[in-house]
Amino acid sequence: xxxxxxxxxxxxxxxxxxxxxxxxxxxxxxxxxxxxxxxxxxxxxxxxxxxxxxxxxxxxxxxxxxxxxxxxxxxxxxxxxxxxxxxxxxxxxxxxxxxxxxxxxxxxxxxxxxxxxxxxxxxxxxxxxxxxxxxxxxxxxxxxxxxxxxxxxxxxxxxxxxxxxxxxxxxxxxxxxxxxxxxxxxxxxxxxxxxxxxxxxxxxxxxxxxxxxxxxxxxxxxxxxxxxx
Amino acid sequence: xxxxxxxxxxxxxxxxxxxxxxxxxxxxxxxxxxxxxxxxxxxxxxxxxxxxxxxxxxxxxxxxxxxxxxxxxxxxxxxxxxxxxxxxxxxxxxxxxxxxxxxxxxxxxxxxxxxxxxxxxxxxxxxxxxxxxxxxxxxxxxxxxxxxxxxxxxxxxxxxxxxxxxxxxxxxxxxxxxxxxxxxxxxxxxxxxxxxxxxxxxxxxxxxxxxxxxxxxxxxxxxxxxxxxxxxxxxxxxxxxxxxxxxxxxxxxxxxxxxxxxxxxxxxxxxxxxxxxxxxxxxxxxxxxxxxxxxxxxxxxxxxxxxxxxxxxxxxxxxxxxxxxxxxxxxxxxxxxxxxxxxxxxxxxxxxxxxxxxxxxxxxxxxxxxxxxxxxxxxxxxx
Ligand SMILES: Nc1ncnc2c1ncn2[C@@H]1O[C@H](COP(=O)(O)OP(=O)(O)OP(=O)(O)O)[C@@H](O)[C@H]1O
Ligand SMILES: [Mg+2]
Numbered sequence: 193x194x195x196x197x198x199x200x201x202x203x204x205x206x207x208x209x210x211x212x213x214x215x216x217x218x219x220x221x222x223x224x225x226x227x228x229x230x231x232x233x234x235x236x237x238x239x240x241x242x243x244x245x246x247x248x249x250x251x252x253x254x255x256x257x258x259x260x261x262x263x264x265x266x267x268x269x270x271x272x273x274x275x276x277x278x279x280x281x282x283x284x285x286x287x288x289x290x291x292x293x294x295x296x297x298x299x300x301x302x303x304x305x306x307x308x309x310x311x312x313x314x315x316x317x318x319x320x321x322x323x324x325x326x327x328x329x330x331x332x333x334x335x336x337x338x339x340x341x342x343x344x345x346x347x348x349x350x351x352x353x354x355x356x357x358x359x360x361x362x363x364x365x366x367x368x369x370x371x372x373x374x375x376x377x378x379x380x381x382x383x384x385x386x387x388x389x390x391x392x393x394x395x396x397x398x399x400x401x402x403x404x405x406x407x408x409x410x411x412x413x414x415x416x417x418x419x420x421x
Numbered sequence: 422x423x424x425x426x427x428x429x430x431x432x433x434x435x436x437x438x439x440x441x442x443x444x445x446x447x448x449x450x451x452x453x454x455x456x457x458x459x460x461x462x463x464x465x466x467x468x469x470x471x472x473x474x475x476x477x478x479x480x481x482x483x484x485x486x487x488x489x490x491x492x493x494x495x496x497x498x499x500x501x502x503x504x505x506x507x508x509x510x511x512x513x514x515x516x517x518x519x520x521x522x523x524x525x526x527x528x529x530x531x532x533x534x535x536x537x538x539x540x541x542x543x544x545x546x547x548x549x550x551x552x553x554x555x556x557x558x559x560x561x562x563x564x565x566x567x568x569x570x571x572x573x574x575x576x577x578x579x580x581x582x583x584x585x586x587x588x589x590x591x592x593x594x595x596x597x598x599x600x601x602x603x604x605x606x607x608x609x610x611x612x613x614x615x616x617x618x619x620x621x622x623x624x625x626x627x628x629x630x631x632x633x634x635x636x637x638x639x640x641x642x643x644x645x646x647x648x649x650x651x652x653x654x655x656x657x658x659x660x661x662x663x664x665x666x667x668x669x670x671x672x673x674x675x676x677x678x679x680x681x682x683x684x685x686x687x688x689x690x691x692x693x694x695x696x697x698x699x700x701x702x703x704x705x706x707x708x709x710x711x712x713x714x715x716x717x718x719x720x721x722x723x724x725x726x727x728x729x730x731x732x733x734x735x736x737x738x739x740x741x742x743x744x745x746x747x748x749x750x751x752x753x754x755x756x757x758x759x760x761x762x763x764x765x766x767x768x769x770x771x772x773x774x775x776x777x778x779x780x781x782x783x784x785x786x787x788x789x790x791x792x793x794x795x796x797x798x799x800x801x802x803x804x
């Protein structure tokens with residue numbers, strides 16, 4: 193029994209009266225401590241899968257268990273609590289809040305926690321130091337390079353010590369070198385025990401991951417056939 | 422970092438828009454505060470004066486030809502048609518008056534006299550009672566104290582060039598003028614007041630009375646009128662609509678008007694908050710998506726939005742109250758036509774803040790709901 197179990201997940205979107213089938217019959221099991229890459233062409237359903245894994249996009253059919261919790265049977269507010277406890281997100285386009293400094297961005301998920309301001313500061317500082325940004329905590333996102341912004345986004349995802357990190361194209365907007373730096377951070381975090389799923393376009397990134405899930409037209413393509421060097 | 426810090430942060434970032442919203446609320450709240458303070462002061466003023474002066478009831482003989490109102494007696498018809506009241510009528514009036522707490526009973530005899538070549542209206546009065554019945558009278562000089570002294574209305578004083586300290590000859594008798602009434606725009610302006618007994622003598626009607634004016638507390642006026650009517654079947658008993666009562670009516674109208682304006686201002690306030698917060702929420706879709714994704718509950722998001730509106734409306738309420746109070750302090754008394762300045766009221770201040778917060782919450786409720794219901798997956802989709 194894996195940490196994350198998806199059974200027969202399908203997702204239909206309704207847009208302008210027409211149905212878009214984003215995912216079809218997805219079966220997936222991810223063990224604790226895995227570092228997984230999710231790959232596939234644009235529009236294949238990678239982000240949809242990630243938001244379903246992220247407990248914020250109810251599938252049309254199917255069931256998802258994380259840590260034996262049937263996530264989509266929780267109420268909307270319970271699912272928010274669940275995300276807070278179990279999940280850290282690194283979003284496509286990073287999604288830092290432009291008017292908050294690096295440390296404030298990292299503290300954001302703690303605003304609803306019981307931690308005192310002092311503790312929040314310490315936790316955020318630790319997270320930023322963990323990604324090697326201890327010296328730029330007071331900067332606004334616009335005063336950081338793309339790679340540094342990526343690291344702030346990762347710090348925000350790990351600040352609350354969730355067991356699972358979900359990342360959508362974290363290296364999408366970075367050059368090769370900084371992209372590799374960011375992937376290295378994910379690898380390090382994984383070695384510390386975090387379960388990490390990364391959506392990526394870049395086959396190079398699979399060098400850092402243990403497993404690759406390929407998606408095409410909303411279906412998981414079995415390994416072996418597409419596994420490349 | 423707390424939810425409230427996120428709100429403050431956003432307020433700082435949207436300084437100019439939020440400042441504009443505060444200005445809107447300040448204008449609205451200060452308008453309401455001014456209207457309420459001024460109308461309240463006017464109401465209190467009228468109520469206080471009505472209590473102090475009481476209301477007056479006029480007892481006059483019935484007449485077929487003309488309606489008698491105080492002072493509105495034309496000399497000719499008075500002498501032809503009217504049966505005067507008698508001394509025992511006065512005794513009965515006094516008995517009823519005592520029962521209803523009358524503060525003064527002022528008998529009068531009205532009649533025409535000659536002043537040189539001109540005619541004038543002479544009113545014989547029981548002076549102490551008359552002054553009690555008309556406490557708002559303002560006299561230049563002093564009131565007459567004996568049968569040889571008279572007091573004039575402002576117009577009469579001008580017409581006969583009689584000033585305090587001067588002399589006036591009425592039907593051949595010389596009187597000392599001791600006082601002149603300030604012009605009131607009423608019938609008193611054109612009459613000459615003299616001692617009752619002396620007037621009865623000049624007019625050749627010993628112990629006759631034309632009118633008796635009774636002052637009594639406003640609350641007991643109806644029963645007083647009822648009893649006087651039954652005791653004096655031959656007389657007309659009518660409430661005198663005093664200047665105060667017509668003022669009370671005007672204040673009442675003004676209060677309704679102020680209420681209507683306040684309601685409009687409230688609605689405009691709510692709509693202003695609504696549109697401002699709504700546009701803020703749509704600008705913040707992405708950010709709210711991040712909040713929700715990282716585990717903020719819908720209620721957390723709603724709290725952030727509502728708290729921003731709360732802060733803005735508290736500031737608007739306090740500043741609006743201050744501005745409204747300053748305005749009323751400076752101009753209120755003049756606008757309300759009362760003599761004392763209208764000071765700030767802490768109760769009104771507390772109410773103003775509560776009302777402002779209610780405006781803020783009413784306006785922010787829908788935007789907060791919209792924000793809370795934003796789908797995080799949707800908000801974070803890059804399009
Ligand atoms: N909210 C939505 N409403 C309607 N259609 C949607 C919605 N979200 C995704 N889709 C559609 O579902 C399909 C899968 O989209 P998804 O974003 O999961 O793809 P993706 O693999 O992440 O693509 P990319 O690599 O470009 O990010 C696409 O056809 C997309 O247009
Ligand atoms: Mg995507």
